[in-house]
Amino acid sequence: MLQVIGLTSTRHRGQRPAVDDLTFEAGSGCVTALLGPPGSGKTSALRLMLELEPGRGITYFRGRPLHRVAQPAREVGVLLGEVPGHPARTVRGQLRMLSAAAGVPASRADDLLDSVGLAGLKDQRIGTLSLGMDRRLALASALLADPHTLILDEPVEGLCAREADWLHGMLRSHADRGGTVLYTTQDPREAARSAGHVVTIDSGRLVADQVAADFSRTRLRPRVAVRSPHAARLAAVVSREARAARRSVEVVTEASSSRLSVYGSSCAEIGDAAFRHGLPVHQLADEVGDAGSVSAPHHDRLPGGGRGAPAEAGETQGAAVFGAASGDAAGGPERVTRPAVDSGGAQSPPPIRRRPARGPLRPVRYELRRLFGVRTTTLIVAATLVASAALSLVLARNGRTPLPHVLVAWPSLLPLPPAALGAGLLGALSFGDEFRYPALAAGRGTVPRRLGLLLAKLAVSAGVALSLALLVVLTSAECLRLAYGGDLVRVPSNAVSLAVSWSGLTVGCAWAGLLAAGIFRVTAAGVAAVLAVPVLMVPLIQAMPKAPTTRSVSGLPGRLRELAWLQWPHEADRWVMALVRVVAHPVGTALTLSLSVLVCAYLFMSLRGRVRW
Template identity: 45%
Template sequence: MIQAIGLTSLSRRNTPPAVADLTFEVREGEVTGLLGPAGAGKSTALRLLLGVQQGRGATLVDGRPLHELARPTDEIGAVLGDVPGHPRRSARGHLRMLCSAYGLPLSRADEVLELVGLDAVADERLDTQSLAMDRRLGFAVALLSRPRALILDDPAHELPPREAAWVHQLVRGHAAEGGAVLLAGRDAGALARTADRVLALDGGRLVADEAAAQFARSRMRPYVAVRSPYAQRLAALLSDDGAEVVSASGSRIAVYGTTSAAVGETAYRHGILLHELADTSADRLDRTRAEAEPPQPAVPQSALPRQRGERRRPRRVGRRPGPVRPIRYEVRRAFGVRTPWPTVFGALLCSALAGVLIARAGVAHTSVLRVLSGWAPELPLPAGAIGSGLLGALSYGQEFRYPALAPGHGPEPRSSRLLGAKLVVGAASALLLTAAATAVDVGVLRLLTARGRVPDPWAHPAALAGSAALAVGCCWAGVLAAAVFRTTALGVSAVLAVPLLAVPAVRALLGGPQLKELGDAGGALWSVVCGVSQGGGGGVAKALRFAGQPLFLGLVLLLVVLVAAFAASALRGRRQGRRSTAVPTGGSAPLPGDEG
């Protein structure tokens, strides 16, 4: 099903590549074990296989390059480590958000939670979960789209024996139903008991490709398995006799360099009770795996991989798309945690304080736009606009800090579909925040000043439109800047750069007379179109005059620059992705200028 051809990582500073010319195959109905000690290149090989890490080589799924599959998650599910979800999001909320990204019904989230045994703690936050619960959630994410293949990077590492046994049972159940599994690990015994075929790595190169039983007979050292309530005391006695003892758990030890008869005699002489004493061999390995495989599949039918006749034929596309339902995904991502609400409440509080400052300065001496938007002279921008910019920056800042959209085998976080969804949801949030801030400002001013001095918002549509446009523009600037720089802080910095850098730049370029002419151009254009005098035209003409002001021109200039930067970074990422996943080579040296 999956073919890896010539996978080679890019070397750094004349050092050998971590993985060199790695070629293998993962077949349906089998568990393929990728064995090697720490630093052997297992994780790098899996990341190269999925296209997560740049390198050379090709990954084919049923003869098609991985990067050309329209729905990679229908073919491959991966567990590459801890689940990179927002720590304050619940397990159910995280999976439902991914259901929207993958185009799945929300009920699928509850199905996989039950499958992995997390249904009882589905509403607990991710930062409260143990390591075993996090690994189970990782399996839930990998199985969400019912993939035909699983790519697992040592999922049983550091787990207690019971959880490790659950992992291996789930892996065997997936393969028994026709799925393909690539399981990386460093425990040779456990991997040989679970896998049908073992690939051994040493220094990033393939040194063995054998059936599990043959691998155990030819490459695994025999040892004596011992289980006793006094295992540690027996281990000390055997070590004094020159045997090598490895503790598997509190009551289990593995003894190398001796026989079961010698271990039994030592235990008898010292009165130590034994619950298990057995020599391991290839025959025992075969019996253990046969006993461990359940006669019935250990997973419900709704979670099984698609059979060959049931799966959809992958469409050939140039790039993996973004979320299937981007608007729904973005709404669940943005409002599935409490992060936006402190921003909203903080913006409204600052807007109320700005209203107090405006009342002290005098409403009659302040423009209608500043009064309705709560834009005190002491602030570079209205509080609602700054809050909208922060909400926009969070949309992509959290996307890269907590990458729920897994690169290489899932929707791309830089896709145009996702960007459009973030801009739409951000604009709607900015408009709602602006409306709430306007209501707060007007209420504060009416409490502190005479009612007749406070302008009626509905009588000034141009000012309302200018305030709304400013908030939406700041929000979009935050979204685009965070997408380009991949951080929330720089996204907010781009919003604050509008009054601090962009406006002075516009004034320096155009000068005073040209700005006045540009500001009057909107009113003149409206008078020509509608056949009214330039002094009339209502709110639209005034809104067009607002658009000619330095602040709006600077904001538009910043948005144009950020759109160009986003397009350039997306095109650069696309070229690097194609180069790293669609170039079959035989372990040649990297091209000059390539980055790791």
Template identity: 45%
Template sequence: MIQAIGLTSAARRSRRNARPAVADLTFDIRPGEVAGLLGPAGSGKSTAVRLLLGVEAGRGFTLVDGCPLNDLPHPAREIGALLGDVSGHPRRTARGHLRMLCAAFGVPLSRADEMLHLVGLDAMARERLGAFSLSMDRRLGFAVALLARPRALILDDPARGLPPREAAWVHDLARKHAAAGGAVLLTGRDPRALARTADRVIALEEGRIVTDEPAEDFARTRLRPHVAVRSPYAERLAGLLADDGAEVVTGTGSRIAVFGSTCAAVGEAAYRHGILLHHLAEETGRDGWPAEPDIPQPARARKAPPARLIAHRTGPERPFGYELRRAFGIRTPWPAAAAALLGSALGAALMTRLGAVPTSSLRLVSGWATELPLPAAAIGAGGLGALSYGQEFMYPALAPGYGPEPRGPRLLAAKLVVSGAAALLLAVLATVLDIGMLRTVSGAARTFEPWAHPAALAAWAGLAVGCAWAGVLAAAVFRTTALGLAAVLAVPVIVVPAVRATLGGHATGELADAAGALWSVVTGVSQDGSAVSGALRFVGQPLFLALVLSLTGLVGAYAASALRGRRRGRRSTALRAGAAATLTGKKG
């Protein structure tokens, strides 16, 4: 069973007399039951769901069989959620998206095809998500929610905007999950549809629970035709009408609902007794909720556990499988790599056409034209690295709070390994392409053998991998691809001149540019034959220092943001635990 205890959102600071969107919500979701969370637009249904899942910051506590949600080893296997549209890359196929999440949840890849069949998307498995209609997107959302075989489903108004046939399918799937022993929380605005589907209806008004009762009782007492009345003397009028045999339900404020009567009869009664009416109309459905609802207490109210820092099981369960499917399941990396190789070849051709074939082995193997701040392949490697987290935040397929976290250390390690391997492959292809271009166009370079210069190749490989890692870390910190790539380009454009200006005359040699810095490292080792001398010259070069400083700064920024998130989570856990302890103490 899932228990929501004291869920309260943060007050909206942008408004005067700010108040929380939801306040002090306490309810439970029982196995084998569909609980309907009902309310008009703006009543706080979505906020309540997001608080329950830990997606939105606030106060309160969520227990799953008495265990806090954050303590669960595999929360996605306990709760599957559908919150709005599917957050997937529009160019990824439906099967590719589900298989990527199979690696994240640690389930077999065959589960993706099972879910596509269950939701009726077999024929659309190869279609891209950007071409999906609203109905197809909701069906895929159900497939994602059920992928890890969760015991509970949290569905935030899944029938909104759907035609009647699709809406009926959504409600039928929720009923089937409950019939199999699962727990379902279904939110909606239509009281009749929710009363037909749910076993229990929890009604919200202005962020507070106003009724929690079985669906049969709700339909019998709340969905009948009635006369809605608003009057400053509503209590007196209610007593007069009740004496005449009418069934009267007292609502909040100055509202009452009169059953078994008509507007004419109610109006005549008010006129005879001199009672002022502000509103008189015949309505069906929402009819004024009880002012003091009798909300049943959770069946197993437990004392909240003490707050402590949880060692989150962050990241996908199979991070390398997830990252490979995320990175290469769409076409975006291939044009980026092709553009980098084309730029490298054009750089090599430009050097030969201008008669500026360099004597530096590093420039030859990397196709590094003097007009570029970095080799084109290194820029491409940085771009591929930046895409790894830029797309993660632009199309958040992972579910922070109740699922794998996108910034977990295991996933970061997987992204560094995959981006580093891609950078090495890009460097090798660029070298082969550049040397072929130079040998074809320039006779001066025909005798150049790249494998005879291992130091230059090692420096080129290190530069490519360093740029890729800088892109990964910068995109993780800034959460965008553009800023990740900008951080890579900032190394030779901004950081290197700053380091050179700081070193001044203490630098080991006056270098014209960053390429000369790397080449002096190689020649210093080969000429002296001393590893110590070569290391000293290497450490003294502005590009080396700039790249190391940039990577160190990005690692520090990433660690600081992760630590800040943990501290925030610790404070949130303490607040939630305190609120839960207070509530459960009052109940006891």
């Protein structure tokens, strides 16, 4: 059961709140429609329930507020707008990535694809899906963790009648299994047809809380929609003939002077009257109108959301007029008595704080599927290998470039080799894609700075950077062997030190791009942080005054062995010295300093976000 008590949104600059003391219940095993015209506060109410916006009030999901649910995805499935996924990701890849985030088996994605009818489109890109298929994928994402409650905002808006019926069938099926379903709509006929319980709001306040049968009886009644260039004359004719025949007919002039709504008559009677008086008629259709406030004007809207086109016979206009909060006609909206809210003895409801999204339950698996689920990673790796091979052939041709620089394709003109730039770009995309297509933080506007997610991104980006560094060296060596023979390529004597420095450079660039993108929430910041190491930091360090050194670090491994609890073999001393020489190099010093600053800034931002919320 879903219980909403005293929801009130935050006031902005003296304006009235979008949601004002809203209280209702949505029972288990029932589909509940939250009905209201555009701007009535439906979406704001959903966001308050899900703690996506600050305000006051409380929402209980089976007796617990959302922030006290250990795994919210297993309790609430949400459909707000379109699928927040990378357009180049496949349908199956998107669901498998979200499976890792929700902590469910990957096989659950394939089961849901069959359930929502997308099994044949599992390899199609999200960006190529139609609106109906996109809505099916969004519903599959909401159902991924098998939640008890479904919350959907205008789920059938813009869909054709067949797709809308299918989606409502899925919602009823979920409710029949004991689940709770709450969806918003602005079409009263849709609410009466598809829901078992209708909650009507207007201007953020509760208007009526009714079962569907009572809603249909008290709020909906048939009418005839008439459009004529002589609407005023036709209205006078219909009213005069109704009085003469002693029939109860009500004629309402809409905001547009060419449209009438006639209650208590039929298409045949109005058409005959117009024919007898020679009045042209451009539209004549039976509709079902909302009786909440029949005297108010409304705009033309089709059930699918389009404007300006006439509705077919028997169809209702989607933006029918809703009763005001005061209620004014006999047989109008029913009332509910809202329970008093007592938060620790206070008269006002408790505050709702906007809480950040949770991180993935299986962060490493999530990050691997996020990274390799799009073509961007493959394209960057391929471009890096091609550029590195070409530069290696050019550098080896003149014979003046040292062999290590030839193998890593690092000419003196470039601030960084292609492999380091590629690793930095992949690291920057780790957070950059999250902010552009926030699968983890849909509707929250940010990405969670969780330690588990950060460690997973660091580990995966480091593995990719090391793999890319090894592939570049092997590819360059093979190209040199094919072009100039095997005598050119030989193992240098300081191979260990070179391997450590090469690995540290690529991994450091990947981490610098990742951390900067996570701090500034944009991919370009990560790339800028990578380029700042050789362009800004290295010249700055080289310009610093150097004092004469009187002590040596040659005995550092032995001194570390004396302080350590565990004794490592003596063969590891050369690895320690290689690492020290890498850090002592100007590029290594600049990269170490940059990473230290970025780590501190990232931790500061994370702690500030936790204290704030």
